[in-house]
Amino acid sequence: MGGSPVVAAGRTAEILSYQPGQVLKLYREGMPRGMAEEEYQISLKVYNTGVTTPQPVRLAEHGSRFGVVYELASGITMLQSISVNPDILHEEAARMARLHLELHARDIQGLPEQKTVLKNRIQHAPSLGEEEKERIVDYLM
Numbered sequence: 001m002g003g004s005p006v007v008a009a010g011r012t013a014e015i016l017s018y019q020p021g022q023v024l025k026l027y028r029e030g031m032p033r034g035m036a037e038e039e040y041q042i043s044l045k046v047y048n049t050g051v052t053t054p055q056p057v058r059l060a061e062h063g064s065r066f067g068v069v070y071e072l073a074s075g076i077t078m079l080q081s082i083s084v085n086p087d088i089l090h091e092e093a094a095r096m097a098r099l100h101l102e103l104h105a106r107d108i109q110g111l112p113e114q115k116t117v118l119k120n121r122i123q124h125a126p127s128l129g130e131e132e133k134e135r136i137v138d139y140l141m
Contacts, residue, residue, distance in 0.1 A: 008077075018069060024060055026067035036066035042111060043068065049106045115140060 007023060008015040012031055018024040027036055036059060043056040057069040078092045122128065122136050 013067065021072050022057060022069055023054075023072050024062075024067050024069050026060070026062060026065050029065055031066070033061075033066045036060075036068055038112070040068045043070075045108050045110060046103070046106075049108055051103055051106060 004016040004018065004024070006014050007017055012035070013025050013027045016024045016026055025036075025039070040056050040059050043053070047053055047055050054070040054073045057071060060067045060069050078096060082089050082092055118140055119137050122133055122140070125133065128136070
């Protein structure tokens with residue numbers, strides 16, 4: 001995996017070219033294995049409802065980093081489309097809203113409560129002080 005090209009990168013993970021027709025979302029050093037496991041389980045449940053989304057293939061481990069192997073989705077991102085043609089911003093925003101509506105219209109059993117997930121992430125955020133965490137969690141709940 002040493003020479004796998006990075007396809008995209010974010011705050012918590014990188015997307016790497018992997019096997020033919022697959023990518024690996026590899027969480028950054030120090031991110032807990034549980035995040036990858038949770039993402040895999042949720043992604044699998046969502047995929048199994050028929051929502052158009054890349055198929056999660058399996059969990060992966062690379063050294064002390066953890067991730068999820070997905071089937072490769074073709075095309076460009078909405079952000080890339082908007083960057084090429086800013087005039088389509090409203091069209092792409094409407095498309096994102098339709099996708100969210102489609103997802104939220106599904107009855108997907110076994111997904112964690114969003115507030116519980118957010119509370120846990122806030123409580124484990126290394127860049128926040130205890131007082132800040134408490135204030136944010138109180139506001140959330």
